[in-house]
Amino acid sequence: MxxxxxxLQRLCYSGASFIVCLTITFFLLHLMPGDYISNYLLSLSNxxxxxxxxxxxxxxxxxxxxxxxxxxxxxxxxxxxxxxxYAYGQPVLSMIFGKLCWSLVLLVPAxxxxxxxxxxxxxxxxxxSGGKKDFAVxxxxxxxxxxxxxxxxxxxxxxxxxxxxxxxxxxxxxxxVLSTGLDFFDVLHHALLPIILMTFFIAxxxxxxxxxxxxxxxxxxxxxxxxxxxxxxxxxxxxxxxKNALLPMVTITTFQCAGIIxxxxxxxxVFSWPGIGxxxxxxxxxxxxxxxxxxxxxxxxxxxxAMLVADIxxxxxxxxxxxxxxx
Amino acid sequence: xxxxxxMRTHRTGLFCVLCVSFLLISCFFSGCTTSTAPKNxxxxxxxxxxxxxxxxxxxxxxxxxxxxxAGTPTGIMEGLVIKDRDGKFDPALAESWNVSDxxxxxxxxxxxxxxxxxxxxxxxxxxxxxxxxMKKNNLTMGYVLKDVQSIDCPDDNTAVFHLKTSYSFFLDQxxxxxxxxxxPKHIWENVTDPQHYQDTQFVGTGPFVYVQxxxxxxxxxxxxxxxxxxPEVTGIVLKTISNADSQVxxxxxxxxxxxxxxxxxxxxxxxxxKKISVYSINDxxxxxxxxNTAQYPANLSAFRHAMxxxxxxxxxxxxxxxxxxTNTTFLITGxxxxxxxxxxxxMYDYNLTKAQEMLAIAGFTRNSDxxxxxxxxxxxxxxxxxxxxxxxGNQKVxxxxxxxxxxxxxPITTVSYDDQTQYRKAVNQYPVFIDAFPxxxxxxxxxxxxFAVTPLQETNYYxxxxxxxxxxVAQLRNTxxxxxxxxxxxxxxxxxxQDVPTVPAVTTDTLVAxxxxxxxxxDVGPGFHSITDPRVLENLTPVQAS
Numbered sequence: 001m002x003x004x005x006x007x008l009q010r011l012c013y014s015g016a017s018f019i020v021c022l023t024i025t026f027f028l029l030h031l032m033p034g035d036y037i038s039n040y041l042l043s044l045s046n047x048x049x050x051x052x053x054x055x056x057x058x059x060x061x062x063x064x065x066x067x068x069x070x071x072x073x074x075x076x077x078x079x080x081x082x083x084x085x086y087a088y089g090q091p092v093l094s095m096i097f098g099k100l101c102w103s104l105v106l107l108v109p110a111x112x113x114x115x116x117x118x119x120x121x122x123x124x125x126x127x128x129s130g131g132k133k134d135f136a137v138x139x140x141x142x143x144x145x146x147x148x149x150x151x152x153x154x155x156x157x158x159x160x161x162x163x164x165x166x167x168x169x170x171x172x173x174x175x176x177v178l179s180t181g182l183d184f185f186d187v188l189h190h191a192l193l194p195i196i197l198m199t200f201f202i203a204x205x206x207x208x209x210x211x212x213x214x215x216x217x218x219x220x221x222x223x224x225x226x227x228x229x230x231x232x233x234x235x236x237x238x239x240x241x242x243k244n245a246l247l248p249m250v251t252i253t254t255f256q257c258a259g260i261i262x263x264x265x266x267x268x269x270v271f272s273w274p275g276i277g278x279x280x281x282x283x284x285x286x287x288x289x290x291x292x293x294x295x296x297x298x299x300x301x302x303x304x305x306a307m308l309v310a311d312i313x314x315x316x317x318x319x320x321x322x323x324x325x326x327x
Numbered sequence: 328x329x330x331x332x333x334m335r336t337h338r339t340g341l342f343c344v345l346c347v348s349f350l351l352i353s354c355f356f357s358g359c360t361t362s363t364a365p366k367n368x369x370x371x372x373x374x375x376x377x378x379x380x381x382x383x384x385x386x387x388x389x390x391x392x393x394x395x396x397a398g399t400p401t402g403i404m405e406g407l408v409i410k411d412r413d414g415k416f417d418p419a420l421a422e423s424w425n426v427s428d429x430x431x432x433x434x435x436x437x438x439x440x441x442x443x444x445x446x447x448x449x450x451x452x453x454x455x456x457x458x459x460x461m462k463k464n465n466l467t468m469g470y471v472l473k474d475v476q477s478i479d480c481p482d483d484n485t486a487v488f489h490l491k492t493s494y495s496f497f498l499d500q501x502x503x504x505x506x507x508x509x510x511p512k513h514i515w516e517n518v519t520d521p522q523h524y525q526d527t528q529f530v531g532t533g534p535f536v537y538v539q540x541x542x543x544x545x546x547x548x549x550x551x552x553x554x555x556x557x558p559e560v561t562g563i564v565l566k567t568i569s570n571a572d573s574q575v576x577x578x579x580x581x582x583x584x585x586x587x588x589x590x591x592x593x594x595x596x597x598x599x600x601k602k603i604s605v606y607s608i609n610d611x612x613x614x615x616x617x618x619n620t621a622q623y624p625a626n627l628s629a630f631r632h633a634m635x636x637x638x639x640x641x642x643x644x645x646x647x648x649x650x651x652x653t654n655t656t657f658l659i660t661g662x663x664x665x666x667x668x669x670x671x672x673x674m675y676d677y678n679l680t681k682a683q684e685m686l687a688i689a690g691f692t693r694n695s696d697x698x699x700x701x702x703x704x705x706x707x708x709x710x711x712x713x714x715x716x717x718x719x720g721n722q723k724v725x726x727x728x729x730x731x732x733x734x735x736x737x738p739i740t741t742v743s744y745d746d747q748t749q750y751r752k753a754v755n756q757y758p759v760f761i762d763a764f765p766x767x768x769x770x771x772x773x774x775x776x777x778f779a780v781t782p783l784q785e786t787n788y789y790x791x792x793x794x795x796x797x798x799x800v801a802q803l804r805n806t807x808x809x810x811x812x813x814x815x816x817x818x819x820x821x822x823x824x825q826d827v828p829t830v831p832a833v834t835t836d837t838l839v840a841x842x843x844x845x846x847x848x849x850d851v852g853p854g855f856h857s858i859t860d861p862r863v864l865e866n867l868t869p870v871q872a873s
Contacts, residue, residue: 034746041470042747043716049473055465059522088390089523095390102542154572162576169577171567172542175379178564182542272543272569274384282384287746 010311014304021300022077026070029289029296035062036086036287060086077297083290087283092294096276099263102172103275105187106267107260110195114202115253122207123245126214127237138211145204149197153270156197167193170272194271198264202256209252213245220244251310258306261299376561376869378846379583380859381568382545388565389540394457394466394510394521401859402535402547402563403444404508407435407454407486408498409862412610414664414770416498417862419555420449420509420532421486430493430807435486441554443511444536445528451480456512464521471500471507492783493805495812496773534558534861543567559868560846578603578840585841585849587858591648594838604843606850608857610661611837613653613769614643614717614724617762617829621790624701625758629689631827634759635675636682637731644833646723653831656823657777658816661834662770666813668820675830683735699736707736709759713743714750717763724761724832754788762788762829769831772816776800778828789828796822845870 037056041049057063061072076083082092121137128134144152161167168174168190173182217223218241226236263277276295283291382388407421421435441449455478461469474494479487490497501507511530518524529537534555535547548562566583568574575593577583579600589597594605616638618625625631640652653659656671690702699707709732713721729739742757744750754760768774776784779800780792796819803815823829839858841849848866849858857863 034748037467038748038751039746040467042751049470052467052470052473056467059465084523088387090390090525091523099386157573157576162580165580169568169580169582170570170573173544175544175564175566175582177541178539178544178546269569270573272567272573274386274567274569278384278569279386282386285745 010308014308017304018300019074021304022074022297023070025293025296025300026073027066029292030066030069032287034287036289039287040087073293082294082297085283085288085291087286087288087291092290095279095291096294096298099274099279100261100276102273103263103268103277104260105191106194106198106273106275107264110198111202111256111260113195113199115206115249115256117199118203118206119210119246119249121203122210123214123237123242125207126211126245127218127233127241129211129215129218137207141204141207144200145208148266149201149264150266150270152201153194153197153267156193157270160193170270172273190271190273194267194273198267206249206253206256210245210249213248214241217241217245247314250313254306254310254313255303258299258303261302262295374561375871376559377546377564378560378562378585378864378867379564379566380585381574381577381583382565383567383569385540385543385545385565385567388545390525394461394468394508394515394526402533402558402861402864403529403531403537404510405531405533405861406501406507406509407437408502410499410502411862412662414662414666416502420454424498426495426497426807428807430495430497430805431490433488433490433497435488437484437486438554439484441532442552443513443530443532444550444552445511445530447511447513448483449509449511449532450483451478451486452483453509453512454478454486455480456516457507457510460510460515460521466521468508474500495804495807496771499771499773534865535563538562556865558865559848560864561869563864575840578842581842581845583842584845585839585858587837587839589838589840591838594840597840602842602844603840604850605838605840607649608837608839610650610659610834611857612650612720612835613659613764613831614720614833614835615653615657615762615764615829615831616724616728617760617789618827619754619756619758619760619788619790620792620826620828622756622758623703624707627689627702628826629685630691633682633685633689633691634732635827635830636678636685637728637735638675638830638832639677639727639731640832641677643724643727646727647720647833647835649838650833650835652833655831656820657769657775657829657831658771658820659769659831659834663774666772666816668817670817671820671824674824675827679731679734686735693736697736698738708738708740710740710742710757711759711761712750712753712757713741713761714747714763715745716747716750717761720763720835721761755790760788772803772812772819775816775819775823776803778819778823791826791828793822793826843870 037053041052054063061069064072073083084090085092085095088095121141125134125137157169161169171190173186173190176186177183222244223236223241226240231240261276262280263275265277265281267273268275268278280292280295282288283295405419407419408424409417409419411417418438420438420441422438424433424435426433435454437449437451437454443449458472458475458478460466461472474490474492474497476489476491479489481487488497494500509532514526514528514530515521531537532554534550534553534557536550538546538548540546543566545565546562547565549558549560551557566577568577568583571588574583574586575589575597578586579597581602589605597603597605616634618631618634620626620631640654644650644652654673654675655667656674658667660667660672686699691707692700694700694706701707711725711728713725717724725739725741732739742753744753768777778787778789778791778793779797780786781797781800799815799819799822803812803819806812806815837857839849841858846867846869848868849863851866
């Protein structure tokens with residue numbers, strides 16, 4: 001269990017971490033070479049009208065000293081003002097959520113399924129370690145993981161979408177969306193192939209951790225005791241070994257869940273599914289600082305939140321963990 | 328029995344997980360629907376005569392208007408004139424125009440009986456408003472009109488532009504992409520925060536009308552009341568396909584009608600497809616080997632002259648697979664026509680022996696290792712900054728230079744910048760750079776102003792400064808007579824040939840593949856710059872209708 005005092009302390013630490021992240025993000029991005037307006041104007045012509053650049057800098061307060069910009073930015077963030085994108089002129093938060101929801105359509109099911117499949121196969125493989133089946137699964141996982149994700153994505157599009165035509169080539173929806181509006185099953189049909197692909201990839205990552213964790217657990221005394229009691233192998237695996245082997249997975253999976261906020265640029269590009277990953281890349285190319293700051297801040301917030309959740313979950317799963325108590 | 332129970336439990340668990348995933352997709356899906364639902368409430372069926380064009384992402388198209396930034400869906404907004412690839416200015420919202428002798432006052436006679444697509448008449452007040460509003464609100468796109476002092480409207484159909492200084496190529500400035508788009512006064516006069524305004528109507532005067540945005544799509548329909556040639560196609564659908572390979576697959580599948588910027592290899596692979604035709608928009612891009620005349624050894628005129636004979640345009644062009652070698656001093660023959668001074672064509676012939684001899688005369692020697700030693704007694708090595716503009720094309724030019732310049736004893740290294748501003752700074756620090764540019768910047772004598780130092784342009788890429796040249800640039804701005812323009816332009820090209828601030832290498836083409844079973848007419852007409860050029864789209868004819 002976690003005591004109230006400890007929880008409060010952790011919340012304070014989380015708040016401080018957020019401010020530190022915000023500060024680092026702000027200064028790193030502002031020290032990055034290049035700026036939006038110069039890049040934009042130079043993409044249109046060879047000349048860079050100084051008066052236009054100065055106007056822009058003045059409008060967005062970029063002519064102020066960096067520390068003054070930081071104080072203003074901090075004040076705005078604490079008041080819930082995340083600013084406007086330079087490139088699109090729209091509120092940063094609405095732009096992020098507009099793209100994020102599309103990323104989540106792919107990433108949430110893929111992450112959940114990937115974690116579960118990876119954990120189950122990893123546990124089974126670890127339990128059977130040294131055997132032929134473990135050897136076969138282990139090598140298959142190595143092959144899947146060793147080849148880059150975008151290659152698998154391109155191959156999947158070629159085979160399943162282009163030649164077999166089981167799935168669409170990409171996009172959120174069919175062109176019928178223009179006449180009938182969004183159809184849930186149409187979106188699901190478009191999302192299925194990228195979800196399957198990402199599930200496989202996420203599963204392989206979790207497989208290794210779970211397999212190793214299981215191998216460490218199977219030599220423990222309580223497993224021998226369980227066998228001595230006459231329990232069947234399946235019960236020992238799923239009821240005793242798995243629960244203990246899961247502990248390292250909690251932190252990893254929590255961070256994996258937090259990581260989905262950044263999207264997956266490769267999958268988004270190959271499957272023409274512009275989401276948060278694509279938006280981040282565009283913002284970086286454009287040097288769209290408010291948008292980049294918004295994306296990174298949201299990522300920091302979710303990661304810090306995930307760390308807190310991981311603490312609580314760990315203590316809930318393992319009663320030996322008594323964080324912040326006097327025992 | 329126990330095992331069966333476990334298996335059932337696991338299956339139930341897996342089923343539950345799938346259900347949860349399914350529910351989560353539904354939740355996020357409903358969130359996405361809310362945030363990207365069509366702004367326009369009416370849904371319109373896609374006609375078989377709608378042309379479907381892939382775009383990388385529709386975000387930049389739908390979030391900003393032409394008042395704020397270039398990027399409004401094609402064919403909706405218009406400017407006063409359009410420049411075609413033959414250098415001719417076609418009427419758009421201006422039927423005709425004339426210029427005062429000093430090139431300071433430009434009078435545009437606007438198309439009569441023209442309306443915005445919401446039915447409000449288009450008048451000179453819209454033209455004047457666009458200029459005044461952009462400048463009052465410091466909108467970035469206002470830079471297109473930076474030379475305009477004021478606009479008068481003697482009547483609804485006449486707009487008089489008063490420029491700050493004489494500018495004979497003013498038409499070029501307002502027609503060059505992105506150029507000037509006229510925005511509707513009756514919409515924008517009510518917008519108090521234009522920097523953050525999201526246009527959801529896109530009211531324009533062009534041949535196409537905005538219909539709706541749906542996730543991954545933007546739909547336009549034909550403007551049946553268009554004052555010019557009403558397009559044959561019933562509409563345009565812009566479809567998000569972010570990946571170039573997927574665009575080609577979608578073309579083969581018939582999901583889209585056209586793909587642009589394909590590589591020569593892809594073009595070759597499509598050659599056998601009966602329902603797909605490939606054509607080329609010639610001279611859409613170009614590369615030059617440019618010198619920073621302020622940095623050693625490029626500050627030595629003799630070095631630049633010698634190296635101008637060490638650029639193998641034929642090989643570079645063959646590596647690109649499209650386009651052709653450029654044998655002029657700067658202007659592109661295919662676009663600038665007789666503005667190119669014939670006396671200067673072929674000045675920079677490829678001859679490594681000649682280059683070596685010229686370097687020797689200039690005081691460069693070779694050491695025992697074959698390295699070139701400069702007049703300062705130190706080995707010469709060149710670092711070339713590469714920007715993102717030229718993409719992989721930069722490397723193709725570099726590959727040839729490394730070979731040839733290496734044989735002259737000059738090792739070449741490169742340093743890449745993905746940021747335009749950083750690249751611009753780097754260009755100032757190194758003696759040689761590769762510049763990739765759209766050929767619209769090399770199609771008339773006005774483009775020769777790139778090398779000038781004037782009160783409006785304190786420096787240039789090349790750090791080049793020639794008083795006679797600068798005076799000619801000023802003279803060019805005041806001259807409206809074509810014969811005089813040619814004469815001045817010829818002299819400027821002579822000076823460039825004499826000073827060699829740059830060596831044009833190649834022009835490149837844009838290869839386009841389209842479904843010939845769906846539309847004809849992509850590759851006809853005056854040859855505009857891209858497949859989404861409104862004048863190109865006007866030429867399209869559905870095969871069923873033809």
